[in-house]
Amino acid sequence: MDAIILQILNGLDKGSAYALIALGLTLIFGTLGVVNFAHGALFMLGAFCAVTLNALFTLSHQVIDPSRTDFLGNPLRVEIPYLVEWFGEATGNAIIDWSVPLSILIAIPVMAAIGLAMERGLIKHFYKRPHADQILVTFGLAIVLQQVVKYFYGANPIPMPAPDAFVGTYDFGVLLGFDPFSIMYPYWRLVYFLFSLVIIAAVFAFLRYTTFGMVVRAGMADRETVGLLGINIGRRFTIMFAIAAIVAGLAGVMYTPIVAPNYNMGMNFLVLSFVVVVVGGMGSLPGAVLAGFMLGILESFASMAAVIDIVPGINQVIIYLVAIVVLLVRPRGLMGRKGVMED
Amino acid sequence: MTLIRKPLSRRSVLRAGAAGGALLATPTIFTSRAWAQSYTNEPTGSTVTLGFNVPQSGVYADEGADQLRAYELAVEHINGEGDGGMMNTFSSKALKGNGILGKKVVYVTGDTQTKTDAARASARSMIEKDGAIMITGGSSSGPAVAVQALCQEAGVIFMAGLTHANDTTGKDRRANGFRHFFNSYMSGAALAPVLKNAYGADRNAYYLTADYNWGYTTEQAISEATEAIGWNTVNKVLTPLGAGDFSSYIAPVLQSGADTLVLVHYGGDMVNSLTNAVQFGLREAQANGKDFQIVVPLFSRLMARGAGENIKGIFGSTNWHWSLQDEGSQAFTRSFGQKYGFPPSQAAHTVYCQTLLYADACERAGTFNPCGVVEALEDFEFDGLGNGKTLYRAEDHQCFKDVLVVKGKENPTSEFDLLEIVEITPAEQVTYPHDHPQFAGGALGTCNPGA
Structure with a gap:
């Protein structure tokens, strides 16, 4: 039983990332009708917002320490961050320690700008082109963005620690009456799960309770009619693209303490997120969220040694098997709308 | 009986010199002839x-x-x-x-x-x-x-x-x-005695192994070497390359009865799996009445940099430092x-x-x-x-040659000073017969000069 609870918990954080990326993908597809293969790259760019802010916070000047030597035998140059010098050791180190959550403030405008630039500069030229063209151009864009990041940050993962306050694990085993150490779960993953719930709730609330959101939903249902009412739906859809980019970016920022970011991290999520979108139902926002969490938990279960012993390799194919079954039983996905991608 | 020694003539000296020279040059002549045949991409210019x-x-x-x-x-x-x-x-x-x-x-x-x-x-x-x-x-x-x-x-x-x-x-x-x-065998041979000294002979090891040829041979080498010192292998789980988040593989480790996790991963996979293992509290955990331990058979400084603080105190092996x-x-x-x-x-x-x-x-x-x-x-x-x-x-x-057993340094002085050398294992200790079972099934064949 404790193993099952552990894997459910474990699937929640991965499911959170799938859900957030799939939510953005669905927003873009539902509004603009574009299959955006660069969405994983937006997740990665968000993560590198955190890396960049951390690098800025740790910008240092060198002080020579004559008592120690470097690898060439020269006096050691010790790095002192400017923040520590300006604000004192306690405050300076605290700002550096909280660089990941603080990156959210940077990531929102940066990702919005990147989203707008992507949509206005490239993707808008492909609205009326076949989906295959859209996939090709956005996939190409994703590779370009990856290589740009690799050029500046290298290929190896860059560790991004969570704030000290969230380092460590919570022993759910003791809480639920099991043996100590049987259900250990990192605090930061709990934070990530809660954060993803807040973002998902915010996006749904925005679409449901604001005039802007209502117009967007109306446009998603019938773009032509909304246009005939004199509403510039195109501009609103562009803003939705930026919002989807922000959602992906924030998912990336907060994911950095879970897996050290590298230039390729977006691709790891992209294909699975597309499966999530298809299983959830093309164009369905609740479907994307539901499928994200569901597949995250299933993937987690399939990675258990006991399961792999019975069906070797199941951990690598489970999501695709489920996708096949769902599509056979419900061709539009779990919550798909009639007419979407059926022309 | 009288020995009449003939005086050395200039001609005989020249003859002897030529014969001796030819004799001395013989191996070189043969060698040159042996490799005189043409071969792939023979350099002809400067x-x-x-x-x-x-x-x-x-x-x-x-x-x-x-x-x-x-x-x-x-x-x-x-x-x-x-x-x-x-x-x-x-x-x-x-x-x-x-x-x-x-x-x-x-x-x-x-x-x-x-x-x-x-x-x-x-x-x-x-x-x-x-x-x-x-x-x-x-x-x-x-x-x-x-x-x-x-x-x-x-x-x-x-x-x-x-x-x-x-x-x-x-x-x-x-x-x-x-x-x-x-190679993997040498890592096992060098690491096992150090691990025995550090963690004892009574350990239950759980392996997470990269799913390709390096993973298989390293898992085999380390498990055979540690079983030889008394350790028990609890489970071996193959993980996909580039999995990113290894948490679903790490999470069940503590419930398996293992008290040691061996991460047969390299590069980014090792950085991520080690980070996940530390996040899930394995380094603070107790199992079988002992402190839980993590071992990384193959270390590199570039990986250590990626793993950051998580590498501290963890044993591994390396070719050179x-x-x-x-x-x-x-x-x-x-x-x-x-x-x-x-x-x-x-x-x-x-x-x-x-x-x-x-x-x-x-x-x-x-x-x-x-x-x-x-x-x-x-x-x-x-x-x-x-x-x-x-x-x-x-x-x-x-x-x-000698193999290094290293450990993540507790107090590094710079971003390059991340590993400390625990032991330089002499070449004799990591040498094996060329037909050792871990290396069986292959043959060098003969050299091919191509062309």
Whole structure:
């Protein structure tokens, strides 16, 4: 039983990332009708917002320490961050320690700008082109963005620690009456799960309770009619693209303490997120969220040694098997709308 | 009886001199004739081209970049530029600083992308289009084995880069291929006694293993070595390459009855799996009445940097480390550090050594003919390249030398000072018979000069 609870918990954080990326993908597809293969790259760019802010916070000047030597035998140059010098050791180190959550403030405008630039500069030229063209151009864009990041940050993962306050694990085993150490779960993953719930709730609330959101939903249902009412739906859809980019970016920022970011991290999520979108139902926002969490938990279960012993390799194919079954039983996905991608 | 000694005439002295000279020259004449046949990409001009096939993109691109720096340095030194680096400490003095056999060394580079097909394609291109006479490099065993087989078919020498799987000089060994880097068996043989001292003989180990040839051989080597000291293997789980988040594999470890986790991962996978293991509290956990421990069989400084704080106190093995105090290591670190501003990685070290060893073998053989080079390298004993006395064994073309057991440093002084050397395991302790079961199923065959 404790193993099952552990894997459910474990699937929640991965499911959170799938859900957030799939939510953005669905927003873009539902509004603009574009299959955006660069969405994983937006997740990665968000993560590198955190890396960049951390690098800025740790910008240092060198002080020579004559008592120690470097690898060439020269006096050691010790790095002192400017923040520590300006604000004192306690405050300076605290700002550096909280660089990941603080990156959210940077990531929102940066990702919005990147989203707008992507949509206005490239993707808008492909609205009326076949989906295959859209996939090709956005996939190409994703590779370009990856290589740009690799050029500046290298290929190896860059560790991004969570704030000290969230380092460590919570022993759910003791809480639920099991043996100590049987259900250990990192605090930061709990934070990530809660954060993803807040973002998902915010996006749904925005679409449901604001005039802007209502117009967007109306446009998603019938773009032509909304246009005939004199509403510039195109501009609103562009803003939705930026919002989807922000959602992906924030998912990336907060994911950095879970897996050290590298230039390729977006691709790891992209294909699975597309499966999530298809299983959830093309164009369905609740479907994307539901499928994200569901597949995250299933993937987690399939990675258990006991399961792999019975069906070797199941951990690598489970999501695709489920996708096949769902599509056979419900061709539009779990919550798909009639007419979407059926022309 | 009287001995009448004839006085030496000028003619008899000349005759004796000519005969003696011919006799002395005989081996050289035979050698020259033996390698006089044509061979693939025989250099005819004033230069000789080497092919450096390293990952310039993909997950091991940083290792590849460091290897290229080392190659560039080796070429400089062989051509007589720079401070000479390890050429000054190398026990063989055949290299003269005027290139190889009087020909200036030039090079071409290829990108393996850490993919087997891409590595073969770039090696083929360097051989067929650029005329490379030797291919070297790589940061992964899959591509290394593939390129080694290609070089055997093409008739050029392959000097392997960073490849740690037993297979490279085991079941996939080839006559034209040579490996300076250590292997999985050696990691197990070096690590096991240190682990026994540190954690005792009563341990239950759980393995998470990268799902490719390096993972399989390393898992086998470490589990056999630790079982020999009394450890029990609880479970072995294969994990996909580039999984990113390993939490679903890590989470069940504490419930398995294991008290030790062995992470048979390298590069980014190791950084992520170790980070996940620490996040899930394994280092603070207790199991079977003992502190839970993590072991990483193959360490590199570049990986240690990625793992950050998580690496502290964790045991592993490595081929070489810049902090070694022998003359060769110091000379290389100084040379590399002055040129690039930071110390070299083990990936850089091994390819630098391989380049010098190839050049030296050509000089000693008096030819670039691969069969001559093979003969010169087989059972070649040398010193001064940073790992103590080393033997290039003829039976499998594997180098036998000291292996380092290292531990993540608790108080690093810089971003490069991340590993501390716990033990230098002598070569004898990591030497095995060439037909050891972990290396069974392969045969070198005969050298192929191509053409």
